[in-house]
Amino acid sequence: xxxxxxxxxxxxxxxxxxxxxxxxxxxxxxxxxxxxxxxxxxxxxxxxxxxxxxxxxxxxxxxxxxxxxxxxxxxxxxxxxxxxxxxxxxxxxxxxxxxxxxxxxxxxxxxxxxxxxxxxxxxxxxxxxxxxxxxxxxxxxxxxxxxxxxxxxxxxxxxxxxxxxxxxxxxxxxxxxxxxxxxxxxxxxxxxxxxxxxxxxxxxxxxxxxxxxxxxxxxxxxxxxxxxxxxxxxxxxxxxxxxxxxxxxxxxxxxxxxxxxxxxxxxxxxxxxxxxxxxxxxxxxxxxxxxxxxxxxxxxxxxxxxxxxxxxxxxxxxxxxxxxxxxxxxxxxxxxxxxxxxxxxx
Numbered sequence: 001x002x003x004x005x006x007x008x009x010x011x012x013x014x015x016x017x018x019x020x021x022x023x024x025x026x027x028x029x030x031x032x033x034x035x036x037x038x039x040x041x042x043x044x045x046x047x048x049x050x051x052x053x054x055x056x057x058x059x060x061x062x063x064x065x066x067x068x069x070x071x072x073x074x075x076x077x078x079x080x081x082x083x084x085x086x087x088x089x090x091x092x093x094x095x096x097x098x099x100x101x102x103x104x105x106x107x108x109x110x111x112x113x114x115x116x117x118x119x120x121x122x123x124x125x126x127x128x129x130x131x132x133x134x135x136x137x138x139x140x141x142x143x144x145x146x147x148x149x150x151x152x153x154x155x156x157x158x159x160x161x162x163x164x165x166x167x168x169x170x171x172x173x174x175x176x177x178x179x180x181x182x183x184x185x186x187x188x189x190x191x192x193x194x195x196x197x198x199x200x201x202x203x204x205x206x207x208x209x210x211x212x213x214x215x216x217x218x219x220x221x222x223x224x225x226x227x228x229x230x231x232x233x234x235x236x237x238x239x240x241x242x243x244x245x246x247x248x249x250x251x252x253x254x255x256x257x258x259x260x261x262x263x264x265x266x267x268x269x270x271x272x273x274x275x276x277x278x279x280x281x282x283x284x285x286x287x288x289x290x291x292x293x294x295x296x297x298x299x300x301x302x303x304x305x306x307x308x309x310x311x312x313x314x315x316x317x318x319x320x321x322x323x324x325x326x327x328x329x330x331x332x333x334x335x336x337x338x339x340x341x342x343x344x345x346x
Contacts, residue, residue, distance in 0.1 A: 038065035038155060039324060039332060039334055040324060040340050041065065041066065044066060044291060044340060045066075045070070045073070047287065047289050047317055047340070048151045048289050050070055050073035050151065052078065053074065053075060053078050054078055054151065055081070055150055056070050056074065056079075056080050056152065056153075057081045057082070057083070057140065057151070057153075058081070058152075058154075059082075059083050060084060060137065060154050060155050061082035061132060062089055062159045063092050063093055063160070064092070066155055067093065067130075070153075075126045076128060079130075079131070080131070081130075082133065083137040085136055085183040086182050086184070087134055087184075087185070088161060088184075089162075094132055136266075137270060138269070140273075140277050140281060141273065141276065144277075146281060149282050151282075151288070153289040154290045156271070156290065156297050158170060162182065168184065169190060169191075170257075172231050172234070172251065172253045177230060178194065179191070180257075180260055180261045180265070181265065182265050183265075187264065191228070191229060194222055194234065195227050199219050199220060199223045202222060202223070203216045203219035205263045206255070209258065209262040209268070210256055210259030218242050220241070221238070221240065222234070234256070234257075239251075239252045242256075258294070268296060268297070268300060271301070272304075275301065275305075276304075278308075278345075279308060279314070285345060288314075288343050288345070289340065289342045290340065290342075291339070292341075293338055293339075298321065298339045301341050305343045314343040315343065316342075316343050317344055321340060322340040322342075323338065
């Protein structure tokens with residue numbers, strides 16, 4: 001997910017890199033030392049403190065990077081539950097989370113997980129049961145049993161799979177349709193938003209979700225340029241209305257694209273619903289780990305954890321957000337804007 005200081009058009013802005021490819025050369029986490037690695041991977045896994053045989057929720061499976069490391073530690077007695085709105089990401093994650101050296105998979109859909117599985121149907125491998133759910137993590141409170149989780153994490157970054165596909169409309173460096181839906185088969189598209197809501201509401205969306213001070217000017221230019229069908233058209237309109245200032249390090253369309261994506265996908269509402277459910281679905285001693293990439297998300301997480309601590313629900317594990325080391329930033333630029341917070345259920 002994009003940050004406050006960099007454009008959202010590159011995979012570095014997201015938190016869902018490709019999971020480790022299972023090669024012979026491995027780093028400290030059992031992952032190879034080359035290829036894409038999710039941000040703050042070691043720190044997230046350390047704070048999650050995965051217990052063998054436990055039940056864990058990855059609220060944002062993406063391409064399976066954090067899920068893979070959780071699964072490795074759970075072992076055969078464990079259960080990993082994963083949510084993602086994007087069916088394409090889930091399919092890739094399903095393949096990458098299959099047991100090593102086995103054609104048989106313990107990765108099942110939610111419907112399949114409800115059917116009984118006998119021991120002779122399971123391969124003799126130390127790999128957990130994995131249930132992947134196509135849906136928003138906002139549904140966790142309804143679809144996960146109370147006090148059933150030993151831990152849950154949410155890496156709120158946009159998947160590189162989404163950013164790199166121009167047909168999805170997330171990137172403003174590649175021309176494509178104005179879609180921006182994380183679930184491409186459900187909900188209103190960004191094209192419908194920019195062409196149909198009134199100017200004042202559009203300005204409010206750009207200001208509230210993009211923290212864009214020039215929102216009124218941008219909204220006026222968008223309305224006057226309707227219909228707008230592609231990312232390229234929108235970039236041209238916004239860039240003309242809000243030219244970059246000398247001190248700015250970001251593309252003039254960055255905040256508008258961020259705002260539209262957040263609005264289309266109800267990202268902040270979903271995050272609030274997940275954080276509201278967390279104290280109910282975590283066991284005592286269960287841990288919550290979140291990684292956010294812009295101030296709107298981080299503020300919501302911070303307030304929820306501090307309020308939970310005041311209510312006696314949580315023990316805060318991070319007084320201040322954990323950020324990437326200079327070494328990780330050099331190796332993995334997407335980590336620059338990541339902020340991780342963690343708490344333990346009392």
